[in-house]
Each structure stands twice: as C-alpha cells, then as structure tokens.
Amino acid sequence: MAITIKDIAKKAQVSRTTVSRVLNDSGYVKEETRKKVMDVIKELNYTPSAIARSLSTSKTNTIGIIVPEINNPFFGEIIKGISQIADENNLNIILCNTDDKRDKELKALKLLKEQRIEGIIITPTYAEDHFSSEYLNTLEHIGIPIILLDGYVKYSEFSGIFIDHIKGAYDATRALINAGHKKIAIINGKQNYTITKDRFKGYVKALNENNIIIEDKYVFYGDFDYESSYEITKKILSMEDRPSAIFVTSNMMILGTIKALYEQNINIPKDMAIIGFDKLDLVNILGMNISSVNGPTIEMGKAGMKMLIDKLNNVSQNDEIKRRIIVPELVLKGSEKFIP
Template identity: 30%
Template sequence: MKKKTTIYDIAAKLGLTAATVSRALNNNTKISFNTRKLVLETALEMNYEQNKLALALKSGKSYNVGVIVPRIDSNFFSSVIRGIEEELYPKGYHVIICQTHNQENIENEKINSLVNVQVDGILMSISNANLEANKGLNKLLKNKKTPLVFFDRKKDIKGISSVTIDDFKGGYDATKHLLDQGCKRIAHLSNDRNFEIFRNRYLGYRQALLDNGIEFDESLVIETQSNVQDGRRAARLLLDMEAPPDAIFSSSDFAALGAIQEIKESGFNIPEDMCVVGFSNEPFTRFMELTTISTVDQFPLDMGRKAAQVFLEEVGHTEDVKTTQNIVLTPELIVRRSSSKK
C-alpha cells in the first residue's frame, strides 16, 4: 500500500518545520503569502490529503456547509451553488447540497439533517414563505449555533444576513422597456406573492405602469408557477380576453417560454402582436432558434459568491462583533427579439 503523504514529508522537502507547514495549509496569515503558496503547491504535487476529522476535532469545525435550494434543475440555482463552491472550496470547506422541491416538510427535514451532522453554517433560499409554519427554520433560529445566510428567497429576520437582487427594479425596468416599445396593455405572470421576490417584481411592474400614466388592471395579473405548462395556461387565459394584452412581463423565464409557445400556436406573431419579457436569464432564453427571449439577469454566480463571503465573514468574527449584512445586487435587463419592436 502506498504511504500517505504527511505534513512531515512536505516539511522535509521544503526545509520547513512541520508547524509552519500545518499553519500554511490552514491559511494562517502569520505565514507569508509566498510560503503558503509554496506549501499548497507542494502539497498538491505530493498528493497530500488533510485529515478532516483531526482538523475538526482541533478547530471545533466540520468544514462542511449546507446549501438549501427549492430546486437544482434551473440555471439560476445551479449557478448560485457554483458561486458558493468557488468561494468556499479554496478555504477548505465542502458543500452539502439539499433541494426541497418547494415542500415545507422536506425543507424541515433538510435543516434538521444539516444541523445534526454539525455543519458550520447553512446558506438557504426558502421554499416556504410562512415563517411561522416552518418548524425547522424556527428551531435553527432559536439555537443560534449554526450561522444562517439567506440568498434570493429570504425572510426579514433580525440578525440574519441575506444576499438578494433588487427585484422591484427588475420588474420596473422590464415593464418600462415594454412601454417604450409602444405597448399599452401589459399583463404580468406573477408567482406566489407571499414570497418577497415575486411581490417586489409585481410591485415594480405596477409602479412602472402608474409612473407612465397607464391605469393598473388587476385582471391582467395571472398567478403562475415557474414552469412552461403554467405559462401556456396563463397565455390562453389572456388571449381569450375580450381585449387581450399587447405584452407580457413574466416573473419566470419558464412561464415566459410557455406563453410564447401558446401565443405562436394561436397564430400571433412575437413581438409584432405581443411582446414578452421573462426573468432570470436562463440559458435557453438566448438560444431560441427564431425568438430569443428578453429577460432580467439576476447574476446568480455573483449572488453565490457574495453569500459565501458573508458566511466566511460571520464565522471569522466573535458573536459580539458580528454584523448583519443585507446585500442587494443590481439586476440587468437584457433585450432580445421577443420584445424588440424598434
């Protein structure tokens, strides 16, 4: 059996003490950057593997971080996870990914499981907007032993940091763009407005109408799920109206795609007869063969990195100097064929 490389082997090769190698491997800033870099490069060359159990016993850390998302089969959440991993992995952390499928009981189970395996923190996008009913989250908040950072979908809780985007601005900018294209009767495919992100997109849409002299019409707001089938259903309801809309702003790219499919199959042209703007900048929106989809970019990679940075800052401070951060990223409207008349 091949002998495992130890810190003593690395120390002997570099002419350093084992203590210096150990500190360098644990990113101790008392060791110079060049020495840390040399030790890490040598450790990689020699296939050194740190003993995580010994490290955990010594530091009181597991070096595992839980990430909870409603679903991972979307570019948005998978990109957030990638950003988190890119930020945490170089610091020695491993990420445990959990998805809840937007179900309260599964979310509770995932939180409890992560706490039981003693993760060093949880980064979370909630699946249940009703905080009172979320037993797992309430238990986590009460014990205060496991740091928590919200991203994207959050609840405003004193002492809990979050990283989100300005969903109000995203909704406002998307609607203003449609108005600038000459659209006057703009529908909105909303989602569960008990969630702050969807409520703010709706409020941004509504405010843009009011600011531009367009009377708000509640009948043009259709609640949908973030999937293609529901987008088709909503578009059918809108097309069956006595006075159909001339544009749709959807809170979801998937619902926007479904709406476009239904509109085209009904014999209407996009954007000539109806403009459509989605939300999230999923990859398929720019690869549609004939009708690329206008959308709002949420910068999920940046969101993941920021959430991980907030976690690292929190675990690096003692409880009495910990500061709560509520970071709000700025979204960007991306105009493509589905809404470009001019």
C-alpha cells in the first residue's frame, strides 16, 4: 500500500500542510518539527510523487523531446547532447518517438502538455504533406516554449537549430566531382520531404557549376531506410551505363548500399565510389572508411537545450525567433576516389 502525505502527517502528529512545506522546502517550519517529519519520511521510506509536487509548485522541471526515429544514431547523439545539458540544469526528460508520422507527433504533443512539462524540443516530421490545422493549432497554442531541431513547421515559425542540407549535399557531390567522377547517382529520401528537396538542390548545384548534365536515370528516391537503398543500389549495378559514384543521402541508407555492393563483390572505391550524408559509427568501427558530410549532432542537442533554457529563464523574449544554421563537416576517408 502506498504511503501518503496523510500517513506521514498522522504519524508525525502534524498537519498535512506542514508535511507539504517540508517536502517542497517552502514556508516556515520549526527546525524541531522539520526533523520530526523527515524522520518519519525516512522511517516509512516515502518517495514524493513528482506529479503531486508539481501541483504544489507549478513546476515539473521536466522537458519533452520528440524525435521521428529513435533507432537512428543521428537522433541518439542529439538526445545525448540534450541530456547532458538537462542534467547540468537538474531537468528531467520525457522522450517520445513518432516513427516520422504526423498523427503520432500530434499525440505526443498532447501527452506532453498533459504532463505539465516546461518546454519541448522537437524534430517534426520532414514530410510537407500529412499536414492538418489541428496539428498547427496544437503546436502554436500549447502554451510552452518550443525549440525545433533540424526540421521546419510549415505555415509557422519557431526558434531552432538547423542543418544546412543544401550546402552539405553540395560539398559531398563536389568532392566526388573533384575526385574525377562525372557520372554520379544520388539515392535520396522520400520525395515529399523538405530535406530530400534540399539535398537534391545541393546535388544539382554542384553538377551545374561543373557543367555536368543532370540525368534522370541517375536520380533515385528511397525511404531513408536500409531496405530501399539496398534495392536501389542493386538496380544501379545492373545499369548498362552505370555511374562511377553514388551519393547516398542518409546514414541508414548507406548500410543498404554497402550490403548490395559487397554482395556483388564490388570494391569501394575501385569499382564504385560512395559518399554519405551523416556519419554512422558502425561503418567506421568495421574499418570501411566511408566518406561523409557530418552534422555535429551532440553539439546540436546541447545548443537546442541551451536555447530552450534561455527561453525558460527569459534570457530572450519567448516570442523572439532565433535560428542557428549549422554547416555539416565534409570528412573524406577515401571512398570518394575515382580509380579508372
């Protein structure tokens, strides 16, 4: 049976208000009485409810995190950065995964509001469709500070930290061009996603600047997952006029591409050069040395958490829009080389 404040008050022979003051360290309580209450709390092994405490203090010291893919190492590192700053500021975290679905995102927003959290850090779904007035209304009228991480919300503006996907894709494609490639395929994500469009813009810009014709036969769209890139890579390898290099626009898709290449004994980069977007530590651990453009994910998480804390502490006005754009770093490890 759970111990309640009423039980403590009865055993300590004080009022429930006195017990509440001791638990929340608020209001005057004689030192003798405080010691008496604390002794009873220890004796009964009582753990105060965070929810009950929040009702009396109007603060939960909890922030919500909403991400689209909890199994993606990209978001794992972002959460790690958020957690480090949250711990330093005695803040708790509630984590929600949406599977990149707008309806689950809406459900998560409503859940977090019910939990009386202090603020939210969210990576909204990248899809430009699947949008609803209910979603936008919930987001804009939730009544607590919101920080976006690497994802915009259509028809609305919030402060946040964002990656320059156009520049990252441009740098990756240009690295392949500088290595000597002229036939460069791109395995991109879902066509209706903002980051897919931005990464394609970077790819096109690099090709245009180097007078390389953009050929539709070298442009592929997957699902930002292992399976789709695996199947697409097999199609690329079966082409009569196949490219000499592939730009793979996500860390999860690079695994599918590598598997397809290895299954057909395609040497990287001798038979096919590849470069990815976002690092994947597993690939490096296995010694594959795959070149990529990498966002500083842990630092992004830290920066997002610091931006939210600033809003919570009114360092900046809550309605002031602050946006920080981060250019990903190009890391070349040899997989981009052209070997005729």
